[in-house]
Amino acid sequence: MTHSRLMKKFEIVVGTPHLNHLIELLENTGVRGYTIIKNIGDLNVDDACYTDNVSLAEENVVVILACKEDLARKVINELHPAMRGFDGLCLISDCYI
Numbered sequence: 001m002t003h004s005r006l007m008k009k010f011e012i013v014v015g016t017p018h019l020n021h022l023i024e025l026l027e028n029t030g031v032r033g034y035t036i037i038k039n040i041g042d043l044n045v046d047d048a049c050y051t052d053n054v055s056l057a058e059e060n061v062v063v064i065l066a067c068k069e070d071l072a073r074k075v076i077n078e079l080h081p082a083m084r085g086f087d088g089l090c091l092i093s094d095c096y097i
């Protein structure tokens with residue numbers, strides 16, 4: 001990895017109704033690039049939700065992005081309080097790009 005840079009990778013899972021608010025939050029912090037994966041089901045402790053289940057009222061999306069440490073701190077500061085309302089999940093890890 002001669003020319004790679006250490007960055008922070010965010011994997012954010014939220015319900016589809018919260019996607020626009022999440023994107024607005026990310027763009028307000030200066031994030032300009034991200035990947036969105038739609039129609040994600042999940043399995044949690046209380047119940048199972050599958051994307052092929054017609055009774056599934058709310059589907060999830062995953063937003064993946066990578067950014068430098070200084071921008072990652074801004075994202076964390078804005079995202080942390082918002083995640084309570086999103087009722088979602090955010091995983092942050094180091095990555096090399």
